[in-house]
Amino acid sequence: MFKTYEINQGIRLHYLKDSKFKTNTIAVFIRTKLSVENATKTALVAECIKGGCKKYVTKQNIAVVLEEMYGSVFDVSVIKRGDEQIIYTYFEGIRGYDVFEKSVEFLGDVLYSSIIKGSALKKAKKSLKESIEAVRDDKGEYAVEKMIEKMCGQKDSFGVPALGYSKEVDGIDEDTLDKHYNHLMTSAPMDIFIVGDGDEDNVGERFKEIFSGARCNIEEIKHSEYISSSDKPQVFLENQQLNQGKLCICYSTGLKAEKKSLMGLMVLNEILGGGANGRLFLQVREKEGLCYSIGSFVFKHKMLLVVQAGIDKKAYDKVVGLVENAVNDIKKEIDEKAVEEGKKGIIKAYQGIGDTPVERINFAFSMTLLGLELEPEEFMEEIKKVTALQVAEAAKALKSEIIYFLK
Missing domain, CATH: 3.30.830.10 (Metalloenzyme, LuxS/M16 peptidase-like)
Incomplete structure (x- = not known):
């Protein structure tokens, strides 16, 4: 510690x-x-x-x-x-x-x-x-x-x-x-x-x-939640004549970056876009074969979930539709098995944090910024406690804010 x-x-x-x-x-x-x-x-x-x-x-x-x-x-x-x-x-x-x-x-x-x-x-x-x-x-x-x-x-x-x-x-x-x-x-x-x-x-x-130099007027930095201002997602297309299109879709939650909500959103993210076992990968890449890569991640301090994919430019409409369907499906129902698998995926990713000093430092600093006094072992214990209800609350809070396509 x-x-x-x-x-x-x-x-x-x-x-x-x-x-x-x-x-x-x-x-x-x-x-x-x-x-x-x-x-x-x-x-x-x-x-x-x-x-x-x-x-x-x-x-x-x-x-x-x-x-x-x-x-x-x-x-x-x-x-x-x-x-x-x-x-x-x-x-x-x-x-x-x-x-x-x-x-x-x-x-x-x-x-x-x-x-x-x-x-x-x-x-x-x-x-x-x-x-x-x-x-x-x-x-x-x-x-x-x-x-x-x-x-x-x-x-x-x-x-x-x-x-x-x-x-x-x-x-x-x-x-x-x-x-x-x-x-x-x-x-x-x-x-x-x-x-x-x-x-x-x-x-x-x-x-x-x-570090004994004179110090004064120390900045007070406050993190604010992202506030949604539109009923429909913005859509931006940028043409750079790429061989492979880069699709990004961002979802806000309106939730504060507090322990319970954050843990629920992280497990939701793992279920939706956590590597080869994520729903997006299984549905969009494995089943439909419409992308080169796809996954999701969370901006923790803003409680935003981002879906990111590398796709054939002609598949844009289909992929956007499939992502929307996957998000809507996960809003309707979260089963216990998916939650348990999601938690296992996160825990596996965090188990090696103590193996290198830099990972240990980066984790501790991240917790400091979030105001969470958690050691890696305590963090994983909190993940284990996440319930299907917490994940469902995070899913229902998802709101599509922007679709950005670089092609």
Whole structure:
């Protein structure tokens, strides 16, 4: 179990002492409200952190010091969770040889003395635009992002892309970005997760020293439910002359992301689109042969269920009809056997969470954002408790919001 301490205003340290792994793993999550105004700037700050700092000026300098720390791993990415945009800084280094001590200092350097100007900023802008373009090149990921953007519009920050907007990148000047960088480091909530075997008190003190900078006006980030505003689903077709069409259908529930409702929706999702045993796969692919792939997933913080499929473009109408029929059928009747099979599928997927430090950290952070104090074993026990009634309530709450087809 992670032990949690507040080491500075708005900064929490979560430490799991575990000697079964050969490495110490550190993840720093810098959290901010997702917004049209700041999304691109936040993503650009992440690129600057990744690109170098005053002590290690370039990525090449960083690569050298990582190699000196016995091939340690360092990366920075940007993720979106509900109404939050998060800079995710990751470090993994071998146990012993003073690597942990050096890693703490290294993280302090790259986070608190990033270079936000000159050639470093120019390189960061180029890298960010390439990352945004890479999302566009991944047609499945792009279709989901555009679907959410179209569905949410300006009314819900969840519609803002995690990496911001390519058209804004070049217009961000040094002063503007430096001001935003300072805001993040002084006012953004941070969660630091560590899995390692170091002395608990020593670990806490070292991080307290590194993250001891002045903090004020800590952001208060609240997650809001998605509010449906239309009786009929919106339909968007985008033509990119693809060989394989990408279909996304999003269903809202109007439910809050609370434990009982969330667990019910997760089991429903497993029954509907959980891999080769899901109803969608069995009916649309196996029985009708109308898609290359099909499944579903849940945006937990927004309690949205998304059906995603790769299909022959000519099969669009038939596949949409079959998905609608499958959802309507599951609304009418949920049998106990399907619920039990759905629960088994989820439990099987979560049983390996403790096998790697990064999975352990990602799970714990996800639970933190959802406000659920659950260990993996406790989470699986909660899944086991889900009833057919809970699943039926989630199914009846499903409302088709948007059909997005990239062809």
